[in-house]
Amino acid sequence: MSAAKENVITVSNLDLWYGAFQALISVNMAVEKQKITALIGPSGCGKSTLLRVLNRMNDLIPGVKITGEVLLEGRNIYAPGVDVCALRANVGMVFQRPNPFPLSVWDNVAFGLKVAGQNSRAQVEEIVERSLRGAWLWDNVKDKLDHSALELPLDQQQRLCVARLLAVEPEVILMDEPCSALDPIATAKIEELMLELVKQYTIVIVTHNMQQAARISNYSGYMLLGEMIEFDETSRIFTSPKDKRTDDYISGRYG
Numbered sequence: 444m445s446a447a448k449e450n451v452i453t454v455s456n457l458d459l460w461y462g463a464f465q466a467l468i469s470v471n472m473a474v475e476k477q478k479i480t481a482l483i484g485p486s487g488c489g490k491s492t493l494l495r496v497l498n499r500m501n502d503l504i505p506g507v508k509i510t511g512e513v514l515l516e517g518r519n520i521y522a523p524g525v526d527v528c529a530l531r532a533n534v535g536m537v538f539q540r541p542n543p544f545p546l547s548v549w550d551n552v553a554f555g556l557k558v559a560g561q562n563s564r565a566q567v568e569e570i571v572e573r574s575l576r577g578a579w580l581w582d583n584v585k586d587k588l589d590h591s592a593l594e595l596p597l598d599q600q601q602r603l604c605v606a607r608l609l610a611v612e613p614e615v616i617l618m619d620e621p622c623s624a625l626d627p628i629a630t631a632k633i634e635e636l637m638l639e640l641v642k643q644y645t646i647v648i649v650t651h652n653m654q655q656a657a658r659i660s661n662y663s664g665y666m667l668l669g670e671m672i673e674f675d676e677t678s679r680i681f682t683s684p685k686d687k688r689t690d691d692y693i694s695g696r697y698g
């Protein structure tokens with residue numbers, strides 16, 4: 444038992460509906476600072492929906508209704524007047540398919556800085572290089588910063604998406620099955636990168652790959668049909684789950 448856990452995000456009694464369909468049912472979860480939290484469970488159980496709740500990405504979907512509370516550093520991100528752009532810079536997301544902008548490598552990383560009004564060239568240069576190094580991409584791209592990001596191999600595109608987030612100094616990085624389009628070698632590299640990033644950032648990852656959750660995460664939440672069935676330290680979820688449904692899933696009897 445660690446003495447002083449510091450939670451960056453606390454989700455309480457969270458319900459979410461897409462129109463008449465309830466996709467999240469009274470979900471509770473705490474995300475500890477500078478740890479990797481994995482959301483696992485069968486397809487359609489609400490993992491991506493819950494991840495999107497954490498930076499209000501569901502706001503973009505018409506007909507979504509949310510009740511309950513999501514605190515980021517003690518402040519309700521759904522309170523009136525919250526700056527959603529600032530929230531999404533602070534809680535950035537990496538998607539299943541790498542989605543760099545159809546711009547140069549450089550402009551992808553500098554994009555958020557420009558939006559934020561940073562126009563010191565020297566500052567931007569420093570931050571772009573630092574972000575690319577932080578995503579383990581600098582050596583791959585330093586000679587082609589002006590090339591289109593779309594020319595990069597998929598795994599480098601995914602690390603570019605990480606670099607794009609790092610440039611605006613997030614606190615939390617959300618990753619929705621970030622390796623599902625990648626081969627095993629590229630996957631291993633992203634996993635290693637996550638273990639490096641978590642020294643500085645807090646990470647929440649959705650994965651359908653239970654070995655991945657077991658390898659890299661500190662905490663795991665098992666979801667089923669919109670409910671958080673069990674949330675605990677990953678070692679416990681995978682060795683002695685309390686709920687029979689978790690046990691059935693991790694032992695391969697279901698899902």
Ligand SMILES: Nc1ncnc2c1ncn2[C@@H]1O[C@H](COP(=O)(O)OP(=O)(O)O)[C@@H](O)[C@H]1O
Nearest residue numbers: 461466484485486487488489490491492493504
């Ligand atoms: N934009 C949407 N509109 C309506 N229903 C949705 C939408 N996105 C997801 N759903 C439904 O919500 C449930 C949870 O989906 P999702 O969060 O994508 O699950 P997972 O990521 O675990 O596969 C599923 O039943 C899915 O069909």
Ligand SMILES: [Mg+2]
Nearest residue numbers: 490491492649
């Ligand atoms: Mg999903």
